[in-house]
Amino acid sequence: MSARGFEFAPSMHVIVAGEPTAETLAVANTLRKSGLSCVCLPNCRTFIEHARYLKPDVILLDEGHADEFLRKIGAHEDIRAVPMIRLVSPDAESRARAFAAGALDCIVKPILDKELLARLSAHLELRALRKRLDLGNMQFATTLDAVEGIASVSH
Numbered sequence: 001m002s003a004r005g006f007e008f009a010p011s012m013h014v015i016v017a018g019e020p021t022a023e024t025l026a027v028a029n030t031l032r033k034s035g036l037s038c039v040c041l042p043n044c045r046t047f048i049e050h051a052r053y054l055k056p057d058v059i060l061l062d063e064g065h066a067d068e069f070l071r072k073i074g075a076h077e078d079i080r081a082v083p084m085i086r087l088v089s090p091d092a093e094s095r096a097r098a099f100a101a102g103a104l105d106c107i108v109k110p111i112l113d114k115e116l117l118a119r120l121s122a123h124l125e126l127r128a129l130r131k132r133l134d135l136g137n138m139q140f141a142t143t144l145d146a147v148e149g150i151a152s153v154s155h
Contacts, residue, residue, distance in 0.1 A: 012124060013037045013054050017047060017069050018062025018087070023111065027060065027087070030113045031120075044068050051079045057124055061103070062087045063094065070101045083123045087111060 014036050016028050024040060031038040039054060041047055044065055051059070051073075059082050061069050066086055073079050085105045086098035095106045105123065107116060 008035045008121070008124065011037070012058075013039070013056040014120070015051060015054065015056045015059045016040045016062070017044075017059060017065065018042070019064045021062070023109065024062050024087070027111055027116065030116060034117055036120075044072055048072055048076060048079065051082070052076075056082055057127055058083050058085060058120060060085050060087060060107075063089065066098070066103075067101050070103070074102070083127060085119065085123065 014031050016024055016031070016038060017040075018024050020040060020042050028038045028040050039050065039056075041050055047069055059069075059073075059079075061084060063086070070084065073084070083104045084102060085107060086095075086101075086103040088094040088098050088106045088108055090108050095108070098106045105119060107119060
């Protein structure tokens with residue numbers, strides 16, 4: 001762990017999607033100070049291309065265009081697998097809309113740096129575990145195919 005309590009691999013990428021407000025710029029600054037690679041995308045025009053090129057580990061969606069971003073993501077399975085975290089207003093309806101639109105988690109504004117980093121750390125750890133599990137499953141399937149192939153040849 002770092003002095004701040006969280007340690008992120010420098011190869012981890014986060015996209016912050018939304019208007020470049022003081023709050024989203026502060027979020028990006030916090031992420032960069034914590035060692036994460038961070039790109040801010042202010043609109044949906046080139047979002048899919050950027051997301052495919054950057055292969056982010058997490059996408060943070062600010063309220064302004066979040067539904068539009070989520071609609072664009074829906075058609076792209078490779079991007080849909082990336083954890084989506086919405087930055088929302090404190091009212092319950094904003095959180096409910098975020099989850100209904102497909103967000104994995106919500107962070108309520110005003111955003112607290114420690115909460116942001118704790119949630120990102122948890123989601124990044126879960127994503128890394130999912131990737132390891134997927135790799136293990138692929139290796140198991142390959143081994144099983146090989147064993148079944150040997151068994152069918154010997155009968």
